[in-house]
Amino acid sequence: MNREITVGIVDNDRFVLPSLKASIEELSDDMQVIWTTSDGGQAVSNCLTAATRPKVLLADMSMEGVSGISVCRRIRTRIGKVGILAMTAYSIDRYAEKASLAGAQGIVGKSDDQQIVTAIRTIASGGTWGDGFEIALTAHVRLKNQTSANAVLTDREFEVMDSFAAGMSIQAIAETLNITPETVKKHGQRAMHKLGANSRWQAVAMWLNSQA
Amino acid sequence: MAQLAGLNRLAHILRIDETPEFPDNHHLAGTKPIVINPLRHPTRLWQVGALAMVQLIETLVMPSGDTSNMIVALIFLALYLSICVFPVPSSVIVALYFSVACCLTPLHGSGELLCMAYTLGTLVYDTSMRLGLVAAVPVLVGIYVQAWRFPDTSWNLALNSAPVLTFLLLLILNFGQVNRNRSKLMELRLRDERAQDLMHRVKVARMIHDSVTGDLANIARVSQRQMRQCGDPEQHEAWRQINEQSVRVLDGVHAVIRQLSAETAEKHPDGAHEGPQERLNERVRVWERRLSESGIYGDVRVIDHNGAPTPFSGKDASVRQSCMLAMIDETFTNIMRHSVRGENAYNMVITLGERHLELVEMNPIPDERKTSDDIDDILDLPGGNGLRLHREEIESLGGVMSVGEEDGTWVLYMRMPYAGPDNAEGRTPFRRR
Numbered sequence: 001m002n003r004e005i006t007v008g009i010v011d012n013d014r015f016v017l018p019s020l021k022a023s024i025e026e027l028s029d030d031m032q033v034i035w036t037t038s039d040g041g042q043a044v045s046n047c048l049t050a051a052t053r054p055k056v057l058l059a060d061m062s063m064e065g066v067s068g069i070s071v072c073r074r075i076r077t078r079i080g081k082v083g084i085l086a087m088t089a090y091s092i093d094r095y096a097e098k099a100s101l102a103g104a105q106g107i108v109g110k111s112d113d114q115q116i117v118t119a120i121r122t123i124a125s126g127g128t129w130g131d132g133f134e135i136a137l138t139a140h141v142r143l144k145n146q147t148s149a150n151a152v153l154t155d156r157e158f159e160v161m162d163s164f165a166a167g168m169s170i171q172a173i174a175e176t177l178n179i180t181p182e183t184v185k186k187h188g189q190r191a192m193h194k195l196g197a198n199s200r201w202q203a204v205a206m207w208l209n210s211q212a
Numbered sequence: 213m214a215q216l217a218g219l220n221r222l223a224h225i226l227r228i229d230e231t232p233e234f235p236d237n238h239h240l241a242g243t244k245p246i247v248i249n250p251l252r253h254p255t256r257l258w259q260v261g262a263l264a265m266v267q268l269i270e271t272l273v274m275p276s277g278d279t280s281n282m283i284v285a286l287i288f289l290a291l292y293l294s295i296c297v298f299p300v301p302s303s304v305i306v307a308l309y310f311s312v313a314c315c316l317t318p319l320h321g322s323g324e325l326l327c328m329a330y331t332l333g334t335l336v337y338d339t340s341m342r343l344g345l346v347a348a349v350p351v352l353v354g355i356y357v358q359a360w361r362f363p364d365t366s367w368n369l370a371l372n373s374a375p376v377l378t379f380l381l382l383l384i385l386n387f388g389q390v391n392r393n394r395s396k397l398m399e400l401r402l403r404d405e406r407a408q409d410l411m412h413r414v415k416v417a418r419m420i421h422d423s424v425t426g427d428l429a430n431i432a433r434v435s436q437r438q439m440r441q442c443g444d445p446e447q448h449e450a451w452r453q454i455n456e457q458s459v460r461v462l463d464g465v466h467a468v469i470r471q472l473s474a475e476t477a478e479k480h481p482d483g484a485h486e487g488p489q490e491r492l493n494e495r496v497r498v499w500e501r502r503l504s505e506s507g508i509y510g511d512v513r514v515i516d517h518n519g520a521p522t523p524f525s526g527k528d529a530s531v532r533q534s535c536m537l538a539m540i541d542e543t544f545t546n547i548m549r550h551s552v553r554g555e556n557a558y559n560m561v562i563t564l565g566e567r568h569l570e571l572v573e574m575n576p577i578p579d580e581r582k583t584s585d586d587i588d589d590i591l592d593l594p595g596g597n598g599l600r601l602h603r604e605e606i607e608s609l610g611g612v613m614s615v616g617e618e619d620g621t622w623v624l625y626m627r628m629p630y631a632g633p634d635n636a637e638g639r640t641p642f643r644r645r
Contacts (some may be wrong), residue, residue, distance in 0.1 A: 020433070091466040091469070113433050134561040135561075138559060138561040141572045142570055
């Protein structure tokens, strides 16, 4: 049978990726995991590129560095074509609202394979999974119109602002993103300038407000 | 642990100060309380009661002059006791009463003087040194008049002179201010400690999550996979138990994490009064029915991320709400007039966010309309009151409205803030949900 539902998975837990891929392909005849990655930035890039774009992205919400919420938001701001299913090992309530605001179409717990597969299928057919979610296209319109900041900052500037907002130091950001502290500062300054902030703290406050 | 000052330390030792039943016992410092519940401030009740008892015994037991003196003293006692309920107003009234009483009649006991000193000190503690000094002026005037008119009064003789009393009262005022400053400092330290405690708990919650929940979820999934692949009934049962127990433990860990993170329970408790989501749902259901009767079927959702019963605030709250409802009606009216009949004719989402309401509506553009790219034509579509008028009103309220086309689909977006910029609630920049 043609596996027409293509799935991408992003999770920074090294045990999850291969086991989830195997479970999804075992439990369904119509799904194929076309790529997996532990890098949120890579997942965003894959989703925005037509050649690697899956029908549904399965995104872990509690990743370090580029968070799952940020991945959702970045993809959804730019396109309304990929369905996004958030997943978490926390209780679902913790991330449901944030995932919905960031443009996801549903959220599942990581402990139930069958539920994950059913949710993927629902979202691939244009639906949503769980209360309080909207379809990809309307979420895309909403996020696109919300703030100009999302369209202005580069991916790297996004990552740096997310990391500042999470309370990370310049050194920690540099180590996480594998760049020098000077480069982190430069990205931060450019983001500050684009956001029209006078200081890093003001930029973070504006950034947090824009992500609300 | 923050240090307690003065009588608060004694109250703490005697365990009649801050307890789970009376968590706010310290917080009157500098708060200018007009009315308080005396049962929530047992320390003050104890202090006032003790001095009132002294004055009452003195009035009733010790000979202090004629009946008028007793009446004056009892009225003073009643006013003094009212400090427990009306701290600031009663303190001011007591000061004035004391001053007038001193000018008109001899006060033979020291009870009133002790109560007055306590009142002034507490007034400084509750408000400021400035108000304390202002209240002290009539009291001192009264003392000096008393010393001049009735030099034989016992407390006047015992304390030798009015200047000594003046010094003592000023000392009491200073004591009140020092106590107030220390209490405020202690409150700040307590808040800081509570915040640090919460941060520590959140950190522990995060550590538990990072180290436990992910692995438990993996164990559950692996055991589910083994159950599917396993042919042996005994092994299947073993894997089933592993799955069941790991899921149970995971639920338990979630509960612990919730407790540590001090997450609130449901945002929308059962039986809560009707909120904006319910009201909007009602409105859109009516429109949905009307559209379906016309053969137009689609999807409408109201998503509430706000949870407040009345999200719109400020002086123009009703105007904003009316504008929002009118815009929703206008959107449905346009769907009714211009959409193609059949399934998936429209898609609408109304999102109640933290600071604004958003509406997104999409529907396929009928072929006969696809020739127009002019935004003015779209805004002036016949039917309803015209999107142009609505856009003007929305923009005047600080909102945004845009219309356009995307991949052959008509798209409308509207955002309405709940309050104007002057009334908008501030949002703590680093608050994380």
